[in-house]
Amino acid sequence: MSSKFKWRSLFYQSLLNTKMEKYLADFADKLNDWDTCGNVKEKTKLSKQLASLPECNNVQLDINDIVSIASDLPLSEGERRKTISILKQFMPWRKGPFSFFDIHIKTEWRSDWKWNRVLPHIKSLKNKKVLDVGCGSGYHLFRMHQAGALQIIGIDPTSLFFYQFQCFKRYMPEQNIHFLPIGIEAMPSTQYFDCVFSMGVLYHRPDPIKFLKELKQQLAPGGQLVLETLVVEGDKTTVLVPNERYAQMSNVWFIPSVKALIVWLEKVGFEDCKCVDIGFTSTDEQQSSEWMQNQSLVDFLDPENHSLTIEGYQAPLRAVITASVASTK
Template identity: 55%
Template structure:
């Protein structure tokens, strides 16, 4: 399989999100530049050399996407495929089942999807944007829910390669990932019926600007699905970590749910609902053989799992759904 963007470049002008195509070839070239990301010199040939098995059975509504579950491989081929896919570690978002190979990712992203899916409008026939989509796991689940077009944007070159590895076995199925940030989107691109921003807001130095940028991607009456870290507190309260939060340097604002609602109202959203609040468990985020670096257990107080190693409240995530 050749990594190419010809299909989405051809498709976009015929969609409500045609403006996304503006300057896109140059943005893709920059996002996947081997001069910027030296590892692409080994990752791209690796992905393009994955074995071909013809059309495979795929269940995009199963927790692990169940790719080729009815096509078991001989043990030697299964081991070879495992070794090849492990060269794309760390795998953080998943899980995936590919031809008998179970990719046990750091995050049980299926648990997040199960918490979010019951509260969003039907995705059937919709044009969907997933901002900061990681490996693209949730993009595939959105396609399984009936979306007409799913575009994931993610600047991480490794995450992009993981998407292309899974797409190699799934086929495109109207799911496309672009190596972009939200700032790379054309101004007021509009056109998307649903926009997801999950696990991004707390990394933004200006959360209000992030919300305005998400708004600019939606068509009138479109829906925003926002998931982010929160803390307890009244309206107007937001925790600003002094340095690191759960060992992450790039965490800027952890608002209360009431503050999040206030921010969304100020930006122009309405019908805002907090649909889920969940403290991340050691079962949902952990080290595995596919992500063998430090994970949540290493970021929490060893004597109190309700606190980070820095003494802040342990990671708790809220999901809000809002409309324009």
Template identity: 50%
Template sequence: MIDYSPLLDTLKNSPLASWHAPLAKGLQARLAELQHGDLERWQHSLRNLPPLDGVRHDFSHSVALDAPPLDAQTQQQLYDALQGLHPWRKGPFDLFGVHIDTEWRSDWKWERVAPHIDLRGRRVLDIGCGNGYYMWRMWHAGAAMVIGVDPNLLFLNQFEAVKHYLPKAPVWQLPFTLEDLPEPTNAFDTVFSMGVLYHRRSPIDHLLQLKACLRPGGELVLETLVIEGDENHCLLPEDRYAQMRNVWFLPSAPMLERMLRRAGFKDVRCVDLNQTSVEEQRSTDWMRFNSLPSFLDPNDSNKTIEGHPAPLRATLIGQRPT
């Protein structure tokens, strides 16, 4: 069972104090109802992580943990435990000599985003945080507190595999959706929503929810799929997009800027526009299912298998007015 008491104690004396009671109640209910056919396997993997002394971390270029050299038996135990949490989608991770070559080269995205933000001393909320890869990078960038939310239980267990070796880090993952959180408190300095907006049926409502989580003057970092075009162009897929069923709305970057302004953000700017390559997203030994190469037109990599424009991702930054 995950011990959230350090987080709850931290909230008591912070601008998030009003979260303490409802979050404690919500976590108790959520943890009591956790169900998944593979949950026992994932929990078994966590229990099999070997205890290690002298743990060091270096998150400057990836998420890397190190310790004095492991003997062969301990190394194999660690490898088997981490493989038991397959598939690993966001990363890479380098954990005590085990290189987890994840589906996504998330370090590439972080390198594109990081130069445009300053997280020093900030309270950060990461919506749809996945397995927490970016949260560890945010902490390294100087964030005082990082809270991530994602209802996916595999991702939660992958996060806990790293947290197991850094129990005092002010980084926490909640098995919630954004809607499951207590009422917004206008208390976060920075809110991230990366790879979420195109899954939402009501994108403007999502932007308003994100704004409500920010303090006045706080900053939103929004990364999502877009298409090329002016502020009047968008794509609403009839069925699937790159084999994903739950893709609802892909605006152009200029339209997305307008949406953010309409939602009440100011100083809106697009800081990165990047077409996802098959080097950045692909199958590996740590994610053995189909990936981007299978989702593109085999005769034209600029199109998805359905004939839509290939994945183009934009990162926009905006500020909640003071």
């Protein structure tokens, strides 16, 4: 099988002898459709760049705040320059940080800060089946692996994020960590996963109730949802609907208060809903870098008052909500 399809075969093999095996044909159809949808020319270019990364043996994966891969034999200076040039074809790098054979990729987000806030408040992931909806570059998939998860699947329809993940996954095919370039709406109703993460997605959905139902459909009985999202201060009736943009993002639809969000979760059948962390995003946690040269948070805030966005809304306040689905009686 060609390298183009290797990641698929690894994913299909991971489903064998599990309750997900019955969805093999469905996943194959969705992934085959992906080949011809979107910007095919861009995907072809990124595939070629991916294949140009250095061939290294004895690659070790080290997962801490920085997700790193390294080899016993370091890159030569020429190989290093070429590799940096290739990796920059995958810019902007938003979620991380990563280290690629001692090349430090300083991403826009310090995603390790978010993970370190979330981890103390969730059930143990050891030997669990985990789904990350809207997984970005896949940084948190590696952190879930570090936490002992048995089977890890990330989904995100953004092709660039898929190829960023593959820059690392190609060196560790044996790890049961997989990225599918599809959205939640393409997932069958599996009721399979012990834990479903959705971090930084809800406010991008025009129908948040439908999205919460889709998340619930992925959880096994007794499973836990970990939902991280923008919120606003207020009571059960408070929901911000930005006029055109929020912090310069045009794809923000609804930002509820924590209390309103818990009402939404309970309305679709979640139990034991609680806010375990809340705080304003700082410009240290989200900022531009050599690897993400676009504007970032500091450019989206009122220059005279960082407690407001440039549009005059409350500055980004992010909460982590945990919730569960009922166990089978």
